[in-house]
Amino acid sequence: MGTIPVDRASDADLAFLAMDAGPVPEQFGAAVLLDPGGEFDPARAERLLAERLAAVPRLGQRLFRPPPGCGRAVWADDDRFDPRRHLSRLACPSPGDEQALVDTAVRLVVDRLPRDRPLWRAALVTGLAGGRVALVVVLHHAVADGIGGLAVLRDLADPAGPAVAPAARVPRPRPGARQLAADAWAARRHAVRRARTTWRQLRASMAAGGGLRPERAAPCSLLRPTGPRQRMTVVHADVAAVRAAAHRLGGTVNAALVTVVARALHTVLRHRAEAVGRVMVAVPVAARRETVSSGLGNKVSPLVLAVPTAARPAEQVAGVAAAVRARRGLATGPPPIALLGAAFRIAAGLGGYRWYMTRQRRIHTVVSYVHGPDVPLRFAGAPIRAVIPLAVSQAGNLTVRFEALSYAGTLTVTALTDPDAFPDVPVLARALRAELDALTAVTVPCPGPGSPPGGAG
Template sequence: MEHLNTLDAGFLEAEDSDRHISLAVGGLSIIEGSVPDSQALLAGIAERIEKLPRSKQVLRTHALDLNPPEWVEDETFDIAHHIHRAALPQPGDDKTLFRFTAEVMERRLDRDRPLWECWIIEGLENGRWALLMKIHHCIADGIATMHMFSGLSDEGGGANYANEIRAAKEKHDDSTGRKLNLNPLSWVGTVRNLTATATSTALLAFEGAIEVAGGLLSPGAQSSLIGPVSSMRRISCARVDLADVNKICEAFDVTLNDVALAAITDSFRAALVRRGEQPRRNSLRTLVPVSIRSPDAVGITDNRVSLMLPFLPVDKEDPEEQLRTVHRRLTRAKSSGQREAGSVALAAANIVPFPFTAWAIRALTKLPQRGVVTLATNVPGPRKRLRVMGREVVQVVPIPPIALQLRTGIAILSYADELVFGITGDFDTAWDVDDLAKGIEAAVARLVASATRNDEHRGG
């Protein structure tokens, strides 16, 4: 039997802290062509899903949290409880599809059964159909979830952008595989190097811990973007060409994540102005999850993330200045130890007796935090378009959850030649998620225009 680690179990505790939230993540695949034969489709999807980890397992909890929850086989498993069909009313456009998706995602998964659902959605405009996969966040983080979603395709996955994340590029300790050096004179140097490395890492993590704690405990500017949420959701989506994003990256010597967060910055600035609020330097502290998943752990179903908590510069009006500021702040956050602090904290929590960590997480998640305003998570997706039952998956939209008083959350997914921003908002207080999506697309377009002008200036 496998137990949940502290972070996995934390998503259950966070969900329990607020009856209005559901901490499931979703992937909406829009597929070209007509829906396959009903029986063949159900059989094909069922066969692929049953191969996924956790698809036939339920959580078993223990009284008084004496031990962490553990995965056990569901002896009464019936796939009919998990695969559903629905048909959209006409015209079957994006607005109708996203409204239905929001209704599915806002409902909690039944913990007496395996924590996933799959919806086959018919009636989309232009003769298309869709698959909506919904999985509880306690099972996996964004990268592992996307790996599972890709496993439903005809290709069974394939090449993706996961190898471009920082954790995948870093060298991992291979000390266990080194040959033993029998020269005693070399041992002193080895011990000295290991001690120095451990000390510098500990100091970096300590500095990062101070910054993370300050970000979580220090309230930001008063904003309608943060506060209690209802049990209903709104969903929208922005799509931009990866070629345009890469052009911006080359022109300004920044990363894809910098461009995505700069576009989000500009759109949130417009949202604050639209709501009659003054964008300030401390208006948009953002939770940016950072993967610590190594390449050989892509297919392991669990959560392996740390975090950064930068302020996005909504106080700045010029798009280029926003981009450069985002780049500087993320560069500083990456070197400040915030990422290392999260990793160390999670590692430490995993060796503390579970009753204590469960109590602490439960207490913390019930506190009305005022420091973090929104979530922006970047998920690397497949490099090439996938196919399901011989039909091409033309679009994939990531669906993030919202919790802990965050009224909006954005998941950024690279799929084939697109960068897709899936936006989840509280139904009552984030009424302008469509405007937020349009603002992201407009911000990227302005940066492309700036990049083109820079190229022309250099060329002239």
């Protein structure tokens, strides 16, 4: 038998596990809305769900801690893996509309994944209005980031050609102690050789996040302690219209989305008789472009942007796009939580991360956008009508955050709030819709020819 590959947990993997120590887990996923018609077989759908998710290598693995002296934890096949342990079926409460589905999905995302099995779950949700059903898939942030989650979604979908049943999964044995010890020593030598590179990456990553002395996010009611309760609210827009408007203004969909969010939050603050001069927004930047499930993991780093609230939409979009182009390269390496290594993990395990997040003054919110499939997909023969992004984490003092995903011509934006700390969600939802409509109506010409450089449009 040949040498068994050693798949070490990355610094980012371990960081997200260390951060997952509070009342809200570090988990994300999606609600996939199906329009099944009259031929949909829930039992067959569950069988396909189990087969296709089980075929993703990381989803059959869990972390194992090696013997002393053999290095950090390794990802290895779970010899007790049974995808059926990860699946459930539940009925959506009345009236079975989109908000009822989202509320049901939130409960699944907030429920902490057990550590004695691979870190994912999936549920088939029935009882939706119009006879529709939904799939809700939940992953831990240690398993994948948004790009990786998109790869899992693609693997769930029906293939374009004839379906081929995946081969039966045979768990691979874990590496032995001698191999792990040798690999650990090699990793330590490599870390010493890369010390300067790691330091440079840390400086760049910290600069992308605002530096050691960042511009402070102005005090306002957007920043207040949050609790374990989570609420998600969804708005939709035509992604082609948003992209066209963004390009006219010299930006991208991402820049347009950051602008829309900043303006909507400005509206919320005015509703509360408050104002800030600049909304500070953190945007996760992916260090990779590919969407393949064979290489999951968390590979994103934050980029902090300041959006002036007094500027016009055209100026805001162009300003955000210019800032991203100028500073994106700083955020394409590992995130600070990974580069700080064991120091961060120890601090997080002692509650330091939660302490910091409840007091931070770098940002007012987070806006994450993933460019999903442009063409409609199917699952178990049923058209996938919509994909709603979901995510929860230790919010600290961030009372609202945003997840966005484009799919088959529709941009879906999910606002995640603490309903106790952010009670005026209807005001936010109306403001988001109004700003999306207003953005697509802006006709200011792009100052330069062609499509804007930088970023996914």
